[in-house]
Amino acid sequence: MTRKKLPAMSPSETEILRLLWSLSSGTVQDVCDRLPPGREIAYATVQTLLRRLEKKGYVTHQAKGKAHVFSPTARRENVIRRSVTDFVDKLFGGDPVPLMLHLVDETHLSHDDYERLKKIIDQAGRQDKREPKQG
Amino acid sequence: MTRKKLPAMSPSETEILRLLWSLSSGTVQDVCDRLPPGREIAYATVQTLLRRLEKKGYVTHQAKGKAHVFSPTARRENVIRRSVTDFVDKLFGGDPVPLMLHLVDETHLSHDDYERLKKIIDQAGRQDKREPKQG
DNA sequence: TGACAAATTTTACATTTGTACGAATAATAA
DNA sequence: TTATTATTCGTACAAATGTAAAATTTGTCA
Secondary structure, eight states, X not given: OOOOXXXXXXXXXXXXXXXXXHHSSBOHHHHHHXXXXXXXXXXXXXXXXXXXXXXXXXXXXXXXXXXXXXXXXXXXXXXXXXXXXXXXXXXXXXOXXXXXXXXXXXXXXXXHHHHHHHHHHHXXXXXXXXXXXXX | OOOOOOOOOOHHHHHHHHHHHHHSSBOHHHHHHXXXXXXXXXXXXXXXXXXXXXXXXXXXXXXXXXXXXXXXXXXXXXXXXXXXXXHHHHHHTTOHHHHHHHHHHHOOOOHHHHHHHHHHHHHHHHHHHHSSSOX
16 A cells, blocks of 8 residues: 655644544544643634644544544554654754764653663664664 | 743754754855755755844854855754754653654664663663752 | 524635845955 | 956745634534
8 A cells, every 4th residue: 555645744733633642533622622731722723733734634534513523544653753754854864863862861761761761772672683684 | 141042943944053063164055065965955045044043043154255154153952952842842742751762663773872872871860869859 | 493602614814934046246366 | 457256145935834813604402
Protein backbone atom coordinates (compact mmCIF):
# COMPACT_ATOMS: atom_id res chain seq x y z
CA MET A 1 0.00 0.00 0.00
CA THR A 2 1.40 3.35 -1.04
CA ARG A 3 0.98 5.36 2.10
CA LYS A 4 0.69 8.92 0.88
CA LYS A 5 2.92 11.51 2.49
CA LEU A 6 0.78 14.05 4.24
CA PRO A 7 1.53 17.76 4.08
CA ALA A 8 3.31 19.19 7.07
CA MET A 9 1.35 20.27 10.12
CA SER A 10 1.71 23.69 11.62
CA PRO A 11 2.57 23.92 15.32
CA SER A 12 -0.99 24.75 16.29
CA GLU A 13 -2.32 21.91 14.24
CA THR A 14 0.13 19.59 15.92
CA GLU A 15 -1.07 20.75 19.28
CA ILE A 16 -4.67 20.02 18.38
CA LEU A 17 -3.91 16.64 16.91
CA ARG A 18 -2.15 15.69 20.09
CA LEU A 19 -5.25 16.50 22.08
CA LEU A 20 -7.31 14.43 19.73
CA TRP A 21 -4.98 11.49 20.18
CA SER A 22 -5.38 11.81 23.91
CA LEU A 23 -9.13 11.55 23.43
CA SER A 24 -8.99 8.84 20.79
CA SER A 25 -11.76 10.80 19.16
CA GLY A 26 -13.99 13.70 20.02
CA THR A 27 -15.98 16.72 19.01
CA VAL A 28 -14.70 20.23 18.69
CA GLN A 29 -16.02 20.87 22.16
CA ASP A 30 -14.17 17.87 23.56
CA VAL A 31 -10.94 19.16 22.16
CA CYS A 32 -11.60 22.62 23.53
CA ASP A 33 -12.09 21.12 26.96
CA ARG A 34 -8.68 19.52 26.74
CA LEU A 35 -6.88 22.77 26.14
CA PRO A 36 -4.48 23.30 29.01
CA PRO A 37 -5.20 26.19 31.33
CA GLY A 38 -3.60 29.34 30.05
CA ARG A 39 -3.97 28.25 26.47
CA GLU A 40 -7.22 29.85 25.48
CA ILE A 41 -8.30 29.82 21.91
CA ALA A 42 -11.83 30.16 20.63
CA TYR A 43 -14.04 27.25 19.75
CA ALA A 44 -14.11 28.51 16.18
CA THR A 45 -10.35 28.46 16.06
CA VAL A 46 -10.12 24.89 17.21
CA GLN A 47 -12.67 24.05 14.61
CA THR A 48 -10.66 25.70 11.87
CA LEU A 49 -7.60 23.78 12.95
CA LEU A 50 -9.49 20.50 12.89
CA ARG A 51 -10.87 21.30 9.47
CA ARG A 52 -7.40 22.05 8.19
CA LEU A 53 -6.10 18.85 9.71
CA GLU A 54 -8.84 17.02 7.93
CA LYS A 55 -8.06 18.67 4.63
CA LYS A 56 -4.44 17.67 5.08
CA GLY A 57 -5.47 14.12 5.80
CA TYR A 58 -4.59 13.77 9.45
CA VAL A 59 -8.11 13.39 10.77
CA THR A 60 -11.53 12.47 9.58
CA HIS A 61 -14.97 13.00 11.00
CA GLN A 62 -18.29 11.35 11.19
CA ALA A 63 -21.59 12.99 12.05
CA LYS A 64 -23.01 12.00 15.39
CA GLY A 65 -26.25 13.79 16.08
CA LYS A 66 -25.72 17.38 15.24
CA ALA A 67 -22.05 17.31 16.11
CA HIS A 68 -19.05 16.00 14.25
CA VAL A 69 -16.87 13.48 15.93
CA PHE A 70 -13.31 13.78 14.74
CA SER A 71 -10.80 11.03 14.87
CA PRO A 72 -7.17 10.81 13.85
CA THR A 73 -6.42 8.83 10.75
CA ALA A 74 -2.66 8.96 10.69
CA ARG A 75 -0.89 6.65 13.09
CA ARG A 76 0.56 8.54 15.98
CA GLU A 77 3.91 6.83 15.62
CA ASN A 78 4.32 7.90 12.05
CA VAL A 79 3.37 11.47 12.62
CA ILE A 80 5.73 11.73 15.53
CA ARG A 81 8.52 10.18 13.59
CA ARG A 82 8.15 12.68 10.84
CA SER A 83 7.84 15.66 13.12
CA VAL A 84 10.89 14.66 15.08
CA THR A 85 12.88 14.10 11.95
CA ASP A 86 11.96 17.50 10.59
CA PHE A 87 12.79 19.15 13.84
CA VAL A 88 16.15 17.45 14.15
CA ASP A 89 16.94 18.38 10.59
CA LYS A 90 16.37 22.06 11.12
CA LEU A 91 17.95 22.46 14.51
CA PHE A 92 20.66 19.80 14.51
CA GLY A 93 21.35 19.19 10.87
CA GLY A 94 19.84 15.74 11.10
CA ASP A 95 21.90 14.31 13.92
CA PRO A 96 19.70 13.23 16.82
CA VAL A 97 22.53 12.56 19.23
CA PRO A 98 22.99 16.17 20.33
CA LEU A 99 19.29 16.35 21.00
CA MET A 100 19.45 13.28 23.19
CA LEU A 101 22.36 14.67 25.12
CA HIS A 102 20.58 17.95 25.51
CA LEU A 103 17.46 16.25 26.79
CA VAL A 104 19.29 14.15 29.31
CA ASP A 105 21.18 17.17 30.48
CA GLU A 106 18.31 19.58 30.73
CA THR A 107 15.53 17.40 31.96
CA HIS A 108 14.87 16.69 35.54
CA LEU A 109 14.08 12.99 35.44
CA SER A 110 12.64 10.82 38.12
CA HIS A 111 14.62 7.82 39.29
CA ASP A 112 12.17 5.58 37.48
CA ASP A 113 12.67 7.46 34.28
CA TYR A 114 16.40 6.96 34.54
CA GLU A 115 16.03 3.26 35.07
CA ARG A 116 13.63 2.95 32.22
CA LEU A 117 15.83 4.92 29.91
CA LYS A 118 18.93 2.97 30.85
CA LYS A 119 17.14 -0.27 30.25
CA ILE A 120 15.97 0.79 26.83
CA ILE A 121 19.38 2.02 25.87
CA ASP A 122 20.97 -1.21 26.99
CA GLN A 123 18.50 -3.18 25.00
CA ALA A 124 18.90 -1.08 21.91
CA GLY A 125 22.65 -1.26 22.23
CA ARG A 126 22.67 -5.01 22.51
CA GLN A 127 20.30 -5.40 19.62
CA ASP A 128 22.58 -3.22 17.62
CA LYS A 129 25.37 -5.74 18.04
CA ARG A 130 23.26 -8.68 17.03
CA GLU A 131 22.05 -7.09 13.82
CA PRO A 132 25.06 -5.27 12.52
CA LYS A 133 23.61 -4.09 9.23
CA GLN A 134 20.13 -5.38 8.59
CA GLY A 135 17.44 -3.29 6.83
CA MET B 1 20.06 41.48 33.66
CA THR B 2 16.63 41.10 32.13
CA ARG B 3 17.34 38.96 29.12
CA LYS B 4 14.58 39.82 26.66
CA LYS B 5 12.59 36.95 25.22
CA LEU B 6 13.10 36.86 21.51
CA PRO B 7 10.24 36.21 19.10
CA ALA B 8 9.98 32.67 17.81
CA MET B 9 12.00 31.60 14.81
CA SER B 10 10.43 29.98 11.80
CA PRO B 11 11.82 26.63 10.67
CA SER B 12 13.76 28.17 7.82
CA GLU B 13 15.18 30.80 10.06
CA THR B 14 16.25 28.11 12.49
CA GLU B 15 17.96 26.28 9.69
CA ILE B 16 19.91 29.37 8.73
CA LEU B 17 20.87 30.24 12.25
CA ARG B 18 22.21 26.75 12.69
CA LEU B 19 24.47 27.24 9.71
CA LEU B 20 25.65 30.53 11.10
CA TRP B 21 26.52 28.88 14.39
CA SER B 22 28.55 26.32 12.54
CA LEU B 23 30.50 29.17 10.95
CA SER B 24 30.73 31.25 14.09
CA SER B 25 30.08 34.15 11.79
CA GLY B 26 29.92 34.77 8.08
CA THR B 27 28.52 36.58 5.11
CA VAL B 28 25.42 35.69 3.21
CA GLN B 29 27.61 33.92 0.74
CA ASP B 30 29.27 31.90 3.47
CA VAL B 31 25.91 30.73 4.69
CA CYS B 32 24.82 29.86 1.19
CA ASP B 33 27.90 27.73 0.78
CA ARG B 34 26.94 25.78 3.87
CA LEU B 35 23.55 24.79 2.53
CA PRO B 36 23.46 21.02 2.27
CA PRO B 37 23.25 19.52 -1.20
CA GLY B 38 19.67 19.20 -2.25
CA ARG B 39 18.63 22.21 -0.26
CA GLU B 40 18.84 24.97 -2.79
CA ILE B 41 17.49 28.36 -1.99
CA ALA B 42 18.50 31.60 -3.61
CA TYR B 43 21.12 33.91 -2.23
CA ALA B 44 18.45 36.55 -1.83
CA THR B 45 16.35 34.20 0.22
CA VAL B 46 19.14 33.46 2.62
CA GLN B 47 19.64 37.16 2.88
CA THR B 48 16.02 37.78 3.76
CA LEU B 49 16.17 35.10 6.39
CA LEU B 50 19.26 36.64 7.92
CA ARG B 51 17.65 40.04 7.85
CA ARG B 52 14.60 38.69 9.60
CA LEU B 53 16.75 36.93 12.15
CA GLU B 54 18.43 40.22 12.81
CA LYS B 55 15.15 42.03 13.21
CA LYS B 56 14.08 39.38 15.70
CA GLY B 57 17.29 39.81 17.59
CA TYR B 58 19.03 36.51 16.93
CA VAL B 59 21.90 37.85 14.87
CA THR B 60 23.69 41.07 14.24
CA HIS B 61 25.99 42.21 11.49
CA GLN B 62 28.96 44.40 10.95
CA ALA B 63 30.18 45.78 7.68
CA LYS B 64 33.42 44.29 6.44
CA GLY B 65 34.42 45.74 3.13
CA LYS B 66 31.34 45.71 0.97
CA ALA B 67 29.90 42.67 2.60
CA HIS B 68 28.09 42.22 5.86
CA VAL B 69 29.41 39.73 8.30
CA PHE B 70 26.61 38.27 10.36
CA SER B 71 27.08 36.73 13.74
CA PRO B 72 24.70 35.13 16.18
CA THR B 73 23.88 37.13 19.27
CA ALA B 74 21.75 34.67 21.15
CA ARG B 75 23.60 31.88 22.88
CA ARG B 76 23.19 28.61 21.10
CA GLU B 77 22.29 26.78 24.29
CA ASN B 78 19.45 29.12 25.07
CA VAL B 79 17.96 29.07 21.64
CA ILE B 80 18.09 25.32 21.55
CA ARG B 81 16.56 25.03 24.95
CA ARG B 82 13.67 27.17 23.92
CA SER B 83 13.13 25.45 20.62
CA VAL B 84 13.16 22.05 22.22
CA THR B 85 10.77 23.16 24.92
CA ASP B 86 8.33 24.55 22.39
CA PHE B 87 8.55 21.43 20.31
CA VAL B 88 8.00 19.14 23.26
CA ASP B 89 5.07 21.24 24.37
CA LYS B 90 3.27 20.97 21.08
CA LEU B 91 3.94 17.35 20.32
CA PHE B 92 4.20 15.77 23.75
CA GLY B 93 2.32 18.14 25.99
CA GLY B 94 5.51 19.16 27.71
CA ASP B 95 6.82 15.77 28.78
CA PRO B 96 10.25 15.09 27.30
CA VAL B 97 10.42 11.47 28.34
CA PRO B 98 8.39 10.08 25.45
CA LEU B 99 10.64 11.98 23.10
CA MET B 100 13.73 10.42 24.63
CA LEU B 101 12.26 6.98 24.38
CA HIS B 102 11.28 7.62 20.82
CA LEU B 103 14.75 8.81 19.95
CA VAL B 104 16.47 5.84 21.51
CA ASP B 105 14.08 3.53 19.77
CA GLU B 106 14.18 5.05 16.35
CA THR B 107 17.75 6.09 16.02
CA HIS B 108 20.47 3.87 14.80
CA LEU B 109 23.26 4.70 17.19
CA SER B 110 26.89 3.72 17.06
CA HIS B 111 28.34 1.74 19.91
CA ASP B 112 30.21 4.83 21.01
CA ASP B 113 27.02 6.84 21.10
CA TYR B 114 25.44 4.25 23.34
CA GLU B 115 28.32 4.31 25.73
CA ARG B 116 28.36 8.06 25.83
CA LEU B 117 24.66 8.25 26.40
CA LYS B 118 24.74 5.65 29.13
CA LYS B 119 27.52 7.47 30.85
CA ILE B 120 25.68 10.76 30.78
CA ILE B 121 22.51 9.21 32.03
CA ASP B 122 24.33 7.53 34.86
CA GLN B 123 25.92 10.76 35.81
CA ALA B 124 22.71 12.71 35.65
CA GLY B 125 20.94 10.05 37.66
CA ARG B 126 23.56 10.08 40.38
CA GLN B 127 23.62 13.85 40.53
CA ASP B 128 19.88 13.78 40.88
CA LYS B 129 20.27 11.82 44.10
CA ARG B 130 22.86 14.15 45.57
CA GLU B 131 20.84 17.32 44.99
CA PRO B 132 17.31 16.34 45.82
CA LYS B 133 15.66 19.71 45.30
CA GLN B 134 18.06 22.52 44.73
CA GLY B 135 17.45 25.31 42.20
C1' DT C 1 -44.61 23.19 15.02
C1' DG C 2 -41.93 26.71 16.68
C1' DA C 3 -38.40 28.52 19.50
C1' DC C 4 -33.98 27.64 21.50
C1' DA C 5 -29.50 25.94 21.85
C1' DA C 6 -25.66 23.75 19.97
C1' DA C 7 -22.82 22.98 16.12
C1' DT C 8 -21.28 23.70 11.68
C1' DT C 9 -20.09 26.55 7.57
C1' DT C 10 -18.77 30.54 5.55
C1' DT C 11 -16.07 34.14 5.31
C1' DA C 12 -12.50 37.21 6.85
C1' DC C 13 -8.29 39.16 7.82
C1' DA C 14 -3.87 40.51 9.75
C1' DT C 15 0.65 38.33 10.17
C1' DT C 16 4.20 35.29 9.13
C1' DT C 17 6.70 32.50 6.03
C1' DG C 18 9.06 31.10 1.94
C1' DT C 19 10.82 32.71 -1.96
C1' DA C 20 13.04 35.92 -4.97
C1' DC C 21 13.61 39.92 -8.65
C1' DG C 22 15.41 44.23 -9.78
C1' DA C 23 17.55 48.55 -8.39
C1' DA C 24 21.08 50.69 -6.01
C1' DT C 25 25.56 50.83 -4.13
C1' DA C 26 30.14 49.91 -3.03
C1' DA C 27 34.54 47.78 -4.03
C1' DT C 28 37.71 46.67 -7.69
C1' DA C 29 40.25 46.04 -11.80
C1' DA C 30 41.65 48.13 -15.98
C1' DT D 1 37.90 57.29 -14.02
C1' DT D 2 35.14 54.07 -15.81
C1' DA D 3 33.41 49.46 -16.52
C1' DT D 4 32.73 45.33 -13.97
C1' DT D 5 31.35 42.76 -10.35
C1' DA D 6 29.83 41.56 -5.86
C1' DT D 7 26.60 42.68 -2.42
C1' DT D 8 23.03 44.88 -0.12
C1' DC D 9 18.37 46.99 -0.07
C1' DG D 10 13.82 47.64 -1.19
C1' DT D 11 10.06 45.61 -2.74
C1' DA D 12 6.92 41.99 -3.93
C1' DC D 13 3.83 38.39 -3.55
C1' DA D 14 1.50 33.98 -3.05
C1' DA D 15 0.67 30.64 0.46
C1' DA D 16 0.27 29.30 5.13
C1' DT D 17 -0.97 30.41 9.84
C1' DG D 18 -3.40 32.02 13.79
C1' DT D 19 -7.38 33.79 15.04
C1' DA D 20 -12.24 34.44 15.01
C1' DA D 21 -17.02 36.78 14.01
C1' DA D 22 -21.21 36.09 11.56
C1' DA D 23 -24.46 33.32 9.19
C1' DT D 24 -26.65 29.10 8.89
C1' DT D 25 -28.16 24.58 9.84
C1' DT D 26 -29.74 20.98 12.77
C1' DG D 27 -31.39 18.63 16.65
C1' DT D 28 -34.56 18.99 20.57
C1' DC D 29 -37.88 20.31 24.04
C1' DA D 30 -42.15 22.27 25.12
